[in-house]
Amino acid sequence: MNTRWPLKSEEFIKLLGVEIPVIKAPMAGGPSSPELVAAVSNAGGLGSIGGGYLTPDILEKQIREVKSQTNNPFGVNLFITDPDKEITAPGTNISEKLSSYATELGVELTGQVAPFPDFEKQFEVVLDNKVRVFSFTFGIPEKKYTEELKRNNIFVIGTATSVGEAIALQNAGCDAVVAQGYEAGGHRGSFDVENGLPLVGTIALVPQIADRLNIPVIASGGIMDGRGIYASLSLGASAVQMGTAFLACEEANVNQSWVELLLSSEDVSTVLTNAYTGKFARGIKTRFTSEMQQFEKEIPEYPSQHQHTRELRVKAKELNNSEFMSFWAGQGSAMSRKTSAKGLIEELVKEYIEVSNNMGP
Amino acid sequence: MNTRWPLKSEEFIKLLGVEIPVIKAPMAGGPSSPELVAAVSNAGGLGSIGGGYLTPDILEKQIREVKSQTNNPFGVNLFITDPDKEITAPGTNISEKLSSYATELGVELTGQVAPFPDFEKQFEVVLDNKVRVFSFTFGIPEKKYTEELKRNNIFVIGTATSVGEAIALQNAGCDAVVAQGYEAGGHRGSFDVENGLPLVGTIALVPQIADRLNIPVIASGGIMDGRGIYASLSLGASAVQMGTAFLACEEANVNQSWVELLLSSEDVSTVLTNAYTGKFARGIKTRFTSEMQQFEKEIPEYPSQHQHTRELRVKAKELNNSEFMSFWAGQGSAMSRKTSAKGLIEELVKEYIEVSNNMGP
Numbered sequence A, B: 001m002n003t004r005w006p007l008k009s010e011e012f013i014k015l016l017g018v019e020i021p022v023i024k025a026p027m028a029g030g031p032s033s034p035e036l037v038a039a040v041s042n043a044g045g046l047g048s049i050g051g052g053y054l055t056p057d058i059l060e061k062q063i064r065e066v067k068s069q070t071n072n073p074f075g076v077n078l079f080i081t082d083p084d085k086e087i088t089a090p091g092t093n094i095s096e097k098l099s100s101y102a103t104e105l106g107v108e109l110t111g112q113v114a115p116f117p118d119f120e121k122q123f124e125v126v127l128d129n130k131v132r133v134f135s136f137t138f139g140i141p142e143k144k145y146t147e148e149l150k151r152n153n154i155f156v157i158g159t160a161t162s163v164g165e166a167i168a169l170q171n172a173g174c175d176a177v178v179a180q181g182y183e184a185g186g187h188r189g190s191f192d193v194e195n196g197l198p199l200v201g202t203i204a205l206v207p208q209i210a211d212r213l214n215i216p217v218i219a220s221g222g223i224m225d226g227r228g229i230y231a232s233l234s235l236g237a238s239a240v241q242m243g244t245a246f247l248a249c250e251e252a253n254v255n256q257s258w259v260e261l262l263l264s265s266e267d268v269s270t271v272l273t274n275a276y277t278g279k280f281a282r283g284i285k286t287r288f289t290s291e292m293q294q295f296e297k298e299i300p301e302y303p304s305q306h307q308h309t310r311e312l313r314v315k316a317k318e319l320n321n322s323e324f325m326s327f328w329a330g331q332g333s334a335m336s337r338k339t340s341a342k343g344l345i346e347e348l349v350k351e352y353i354e355v356s357n358n359m360g361p
Helices: A007-016 A034-042 A056-069 A092-105 A119-128 A143-151 A163-171 A202-212 A226-234 A256-263 A287-295 A304-319 A341-359 B007-016 B034-042 B056-069 B092-105 B119-128 B143-151 B163-171 B202-212 B226-234 B256-263 B287-295 B304-319 B341-359
Strands: A022-024 A047-050 A074-079 A133-137 A155-160 A176-180 A217-220 A239-242 A270-273 A281-284 B022-024 B047-050 B074-079 B133-137 B155-160 B176-180 B217-220 B239-242 B270-273 B281-284
Touching (some): A007 A239, A022 A034, A022 A341, A034 A056, A034 A074, A092 A287, A092 A304, A119 A143, A143 A155, A155 A163, A176 A202, A202 A217, A202 A226, A202 B226, A226 A239, A226 B202, A270 A287, A341 B226, B022 B034, B034 B047, B034 B056, B034 B341, B056 B074, B056 B119, B092 B304, B119 B143, B143 B155, B163 B202, B202 B217, B226 B239, B270 B287
Parallel strands (some): A022 A239, A074 A133, A133 A155, A217 A239, B022 B239, B047 B074, B074 B133, B155 B176
Antiparallel strands (some): B270 B281
């Protein structure tokens, strides 16, 4: 297709060696299969592996699977979190509530803590496999990591939810920054929460960040079609990152309940909740998010709550009980379409051209 | 200036008899002076009087003042609220907190309820003065009102914060609907809150509403410059409504503290609070919003809390004590500029053309 992107986007896609300024959000925790990552990269976008929860071995396996399916660039995303953060026990209210759910689902909450993968080793896998793009969420990596990435000619993308975070990421040596708007599905990437969790909508966040950075800004949050891409680029972004839009794609590792919830959702179907993991994330409202909301302020921080609810979520998945599973999705979920990643990207480009024609002159 | 707007916007501005698809948000409660309304209309936009809190006499006086300063169309906005809603007393926590603030500011909270203006009579003023546009917030007027407006050839604009509300407004006979995104300053216009207050960001809300209506959609929330206007129109809106952007204009009836707060604000400076009026509204964070947040769920509904805090806010204004005044502003507040309304509108159009050129082809 004969698309002409704005100059900034042309520069960005040349830099990354892709054809269109669309990055598939990494979406750690399952949905982003190697097939989906490769399909997006093959279609001209940038696929990304959500590696945050993956052991180094599985991460390496996924990278190889992607490489076996595409020669195009793709990215790997890891979490920047405190490895030494202690697991705190839930208070009485949370504990009682989780126990009652456990009884209802017929699962024993053992309190066993599943170890998180070792960041050092995950990082080594990224370096060893010479992926084109490394992105990260929830913080800023130490300087030794960004320097090592640069030595290996890996493009580094950080995630910001406020102007302050974006500036900090630029100062830390990022090559580009994702501006994650309030509308985004999944976890807030926030790391500067001293004055409260930043909750700025995409249309306000992107221009404010673009005005303050001299590196490319990648818009995310609520972008589901060619209109959203076009709007984001006109706000000052060089590219967009889209997660929810790819969830209903046939290559995604997403169970049928999730797809059905997406396709039948409305604009008001999602909620920001800390009930699943202790870190605020946007997902489809469930009985669990609704009933836990009253305890919002008592819920122990990530990763404690993540550990406390883990066995509950695993069991719910086994039982296909939608009311206790986490269905991450953004505020544009109702615009989801069931298609292939290639089909979706073709539609996005077509819509983009249509909007461009409508906008004249 | 030789601007060509998208077809939808061209149709909309022809319909209203304006030159640019920009409506100044009504902003009830003071900031929107007749001078500001007239200046916006004279500059080719649509000025709007925020009539919600005005007695019929003052509303009529303001309409005449606007008419004496412009021959161009303008609008009047009124509140659709339940006139019989009882004032409920605050609980102990709120009561004690407000008393302690009263002592601090040296004001007596008499508990006297200031009567709200009579809607019937406000409405008569709108009809008698044949204003071009009538807009409303917080509900849907009874059919007799919309029919009367149509008989008088008055263009009717409702305010929605969700797809469901937008459809209800179209069904009620509105000629256009404002899609108010989460980023917007001032009160949420929501009226269908059965499943929680709709909090959908502009970039997700506008396309979803545009897809479901066959009447024009007006985007609002976080739009501060030509980029925001361009993005909104590409998302499917026919026009935009901007409030915060006009607050720092010299014609606005805004005190110096507010202007300074706007100009020195950041992307994360605002908060959604029900502490001032009992209805959620977005404004600059103050000591009052921060300290009252813990009581969010106990605060009596609008207009009760509005009445309970009224004397406190009046006194704070007298004392020029910023920590107890309500400074409504949207998430784009940091993009405010101190200029004239005419100057701002000229800049907006210039920026719009720049974005259009950048977007190519």
